[in-house]
Amino acid sequence: MRVITDIGFWGLGVVAVAAGAAVFYVDSMARATYALAVSFIAVGVQVLFLQQNYVGVVTILMMVMEMAIMAVYMVMFMGMNPALVPMSMVHSNKAALGVAAATFLFLAAGILLVDWPERTGSPPPDVTRALGEALMGPKMLVMAVISPVMVATIVAAVVLAAHRTRYDRFGDDLKRHTPDDAQPGGVGR
Amino acid sequence: MVEVLGMAGLESLDASVTVVGPGWAVLAVALLAGLVVAAAMLDGVLSARATGGPGGVTRPFGEAARLMRQRRRTTVAADNLLWRIGGACLFVTAALMVAVVPLGEWTIFDLDVGVMWFNAMDVTVWALIWLTGWGANSAHSLVGGYRFLAHGLGYELPLMFALVAPAIAAESLNVGAVAGAQEGLWFALWMPVAFGVYLLGVAAFSVWGPFAPALSADIAGGVRAELSGVDRLVFEAGRYALLAAGAAFAVPMFLGGGAGPLLPGWAWVLVKTVVLLALLVWVRRRLPAFRPDTFMEVGWLVLLPAVLVQDLVVAVVAVGKG
Known part of the structure; x- marks a missing residue:
């Protein structure tokens, strides 16, 4: 059981990252919008795995609704409707690459250099309530x-x-x- | 390192509900399919009667056979991936909805936030209907998709707050606990506004009756304008399945779950679901269409305040009891 949940959890992580990357790779606003929705759904199910059931289901609910509403806005406000024809999802490529690489290096350095604390204690019975009270x-x-x-x-x-x-x-x-x-x-x- | 724990809900949260193995999901889907066929047969009879003819019981079977033999229509530059996902996932979404509905004492997925789960699934329909409208690369079907979203902006918030009322009264988001909290008095009787708005919401996310302008003839069939063959069959089955899932979910939320004399719990759940489903099918020809461009004001100025007052009353009663 433990192995299956581990595989499920990390598999969903891969789906979330791949769908997130697809947002910039596809050439249609609709595909980009719903690739983002798939990414968020995968994260929401991962949160279910962490037993934050309420937070996980709300993440799925809000993000799918938000992407549907984004579909309304992309026709309302995108002028002569480039939203309805193939279009590139990226711009300012050089600057964006630089910022992305710098951010990645900064975060990776943080992961490698900081001493991670040892776990003390165990999860409380109702983790959602504990999270809410902590926040x-x-x-x-x-x-x-x-x-x-x-x-x-x-x-x-x-x-x-x-x-x-x-x-x-x-x-x-x-x-x-x-x-x-x-x-x-x-x-x- | 993240501590991955087993999915919650494998142990029952409520003593009155027994969690059955995932293999029983096959039976749940079969029951849902049975309800789809029954609803389609009833609609066949009613539509035959509306045009003055007898019969109509076999109409859905003839229609299904015709669609299965029909050649698939293709359009220029269609986004086939999104198009197929939109049409095919309606039935899947309905099946995920009934996963949290207890059949008498048994349930497949005893999620502690089952009510939210249902809500998340009904919001998924927004995406699926719009994707079906988008995928064909046809102006009429895209207009249909936006008509559905326009309705969605009006019906979704009242529907959400209608689901809040039973949850407040039961002090739980678990569907089994909500059903168990209706000892003697069904929630439908003392929160009629929430029940009515909920049923309106079910018709809405099934693109049914007054909420069918997204599929109407004035835009050449709207969302399903370019759907043909098996794709159309799956889409229509998905709509009936959503209607059936909405009726099934109303039973533990508003109609006392499996409570009733003589018959066992599971039989009462089925009886109540069938009655409610028949009502929803019948209402299709009895209500005028809500115009998508004006329904939002109805939703926000009439339905939403009415449901909020209902929630307030329920909350005051719940506090008074507690």
Whole structure:
């Protein structure tokens, strides 16, 4: 059993890295997007192997959804739609190669030079809870305060960036009953 | 060095559920296939009746035989890999959904976060339908793919929060534990909004009934415009399988699991699944289509607040009990 799970775990690692590399190798936005999704799914299943079930399933859920939404954006914002025809997934090759090589050497040096700590103790029965408490425990108040502030920031940014204001929608005296919108809505507009 | 541990869920988390060996997955897939055939037969009868004719029970078999003999249509510069993955994985996704559904006292995969698992699988359908639309390199099928994503942006969040309600009441994300928490009173009865939105979500991720504009005739069949032969058969089977998996998952989540008089638990699970599946098939011709361009506002201004209020009520009751 131990051997099978080991092979499964490292096999998924290979899939994750290969799919990640494929993102830059393929010549279509759709393939690149879903190669990235495959990479994340492999990582999510690896996290399941580590018994972080919630984190693993959420990783798969969020990443697949994110890639599907990316498919929406790539048609919305990619101008004359290079997204729909074959295109290269790389640019600034020389600079990128230099940065990649330097980063690899830096991280590899770190792995080789740092003394790794010896393991003390054993995993707690519920590793997800332990991880959550280690990450959030003393900072829960900060997290609880930051989330509404972040939502308010997003809403404010969208309101400020919007081309049309409430005066365009409801008239100069704001007395128009149904808003005048270019895009029809589903609940009475 | 990473300590690789065995997959959680090999030991049962809940005393009322027994984990069976992975070999039983074959039976689960066979049951799912049986539900697909039954649903297709019912739809055949209903569509024959809608056009005024009798019969229709054998329609799915005739259609399957026709599609299996049909020559595969090819299109210029199609992305065959993504196209085939999109169509073929719908059934696989449905099978992965039913893996966490206990059949009475037995379950194949007793995952502690089974509800999240189901949710992850239904999100995978977003990718698969869009890929099917993309792969053919045809404008109409791509438009269909985007119609589905437009619906998805509207239905997914209400569906997620509908799944939250039973989990809060049961204080567990384990499907067996949720089923076991409905002693005497089914969740469908005291959280009807969540149940209704859940069923809407099932129709949506099966591209069914009011959520079928992604496949509609005004865009030459949409996502499946270029699908032919076995590919089309597999795609249609996948849609029915998703519908059946959605109905099966509703049983432990909202309908008390295997609870019921006289019959054993597994029989009740099947009976409830079949009834719900029949309802979903029947509803296909009873509801108007939701327009993809306007449904998002319905989802976010009507369904989402309604489900959130439902979650709040459930949470208050759960806290009151605890």
